[in-house]
Amino acid sequence: MKLDREQVISIAALFLLLLVCAGAVELSIRARSDAVQEFTERSEALSRLEMRSRSKMSGSAPVAAPPACSTMSHYRLSVSTD
Numbered sequence: 001m002k003l004d005r006e007q008v009i010s011i012a013a014l015f016l017l018l019l020v021c022a023g024a025v026e027l028s029i030r031a032r033s034d035a036v037q038e039f040t041e042r043s044e045a046l047s048r049l050e051m052r053s054r055s056k057m058s059g060s061a062p063v064a065a066p067p068a069c070s071t072m073s074h075y076r077l078s079v080s081t082d
Contacts, residue, residue: 003011
């Protein structure tokens with residue numbers, strides 16, 4: 001079977017198109033893999049920060065509400081109307 005010039009060019013163009021598509025798929029998979037890896041690293045870092053925060057909070061004294069007398073509600077504001 002003998003191929004003429006147009007058929008050879010068509011086959012070469014098809015092969016090139018297949019290579020471009022394969023490269024696009026490979027780049028897509030690599031980008032997704034990199035995104036998953038970065039997400040995993042950030043999730044682990046967040047978990048470590050949360051554990052560190054919890055350990056610091058459990059070791060410190062609990063935060064209490066201020067005493068009732070320290071509020072400003074028992075002071076009256078006098079406004080003269082003359």
